């Protein structure tokens with residue numbers, strides 16, 4: 001049976017924040033509960049809590065949610081917050097539009113008033129300089145720290161900015177890992193939210209990135225095809241094994257936006273990814289149509305989320321759901 005959201009919210013906010021400020025929702029310690037099938041997911045911010053407090057909080061929240069009707073509770077405790085909150089954008093395989101989504105989500109979040117940074121960690125094909133139109137500009141360093149560039153209201157760093165242009169990135173794991181480290185530990189202020197365009201797949205580089213810089217959550221991108229969804233499942237499993245909550249699934253290239261009238265039609269049927277999200281037990285964040293204008297604008301370095309139209313609206317709606325999921 002699906003639990004009742006109001007009861008869960010009341011139960012969660014009925015627990016006092018161990019450091020004061022009211023109930024867990026009021027104080028911002030917990031994200032609002034998300035219900036997916038029979039599973040209730042809550043993200044708790046561990047900032048300022050010692051080990052014993054974290055343990056007690058974990059147990060108290062689990063029992064309270066169960067008493068309020070949740071059959072399965074999934075709690076994620078984010079690491080002590082020092083740098084920006086990290087959101088990983090990932091896919092099981094390349095070519096599904098992961099980088100395009102990461103860039104446009106960052107722009108849509110910035111448009112809605114968030115201070116956002118975008119990290120292009122895609123060692124196989126860094127495309128953020130192209131997508132964000134930063135061209136061949138390179139970041140400077142102050143002391144040990146890289147200074148991100150700014151484009152379309154977003155702070156940006158890409159592996160493509162710190163390796164020689166045109167040079168194939170055939171790095172071995174440790175080298176790629178160190179370079180990624182530099183990007184994530186750059187001087188991101190005032191950005192307090194980092195969207196990380198992850199390398200596709202589920203290899204060692206992804207694993208070490210997740211170990212060192214634990215994201216607050218992950219967004220999984222997939223195309224409607226079954227095969228891509230099987231890959232999405234693999235990506236989801238990787239994050240789950242690292243206790244990173246899945247914020248949701250985005251279906252990209254879903255339906256076709258007519259270049260003449262803008263109307264979105266579904267030549268191959270619709271609802272596949274939504275059904276898959278239910279089967280995978282993850283929230284569904286939305287769909288982005290297959291739209292020739294998205295590709296054209298991306299190729300010109302003007303993220304479609306900066307404009308209006310079907311694409312921009314889709315990115316805006318997904319960004320909005322992401323803010324709710326992250327309690328921002």
Ligand code: ADP
Pocket residue numbers: 091093094095096097098099100101127252253254288289290291292294295296298299
């Ligand atoms: P990935 O990062 O998964 O490898 P990209 O973001 O580089 O994929 O996208 C692959 C190609 O698909 C790019 O040419 C991009 O412009 C195009 N693309 C991505 N999303 C869409 C969309 N919704 N409609 C049309 N083209 C898209």
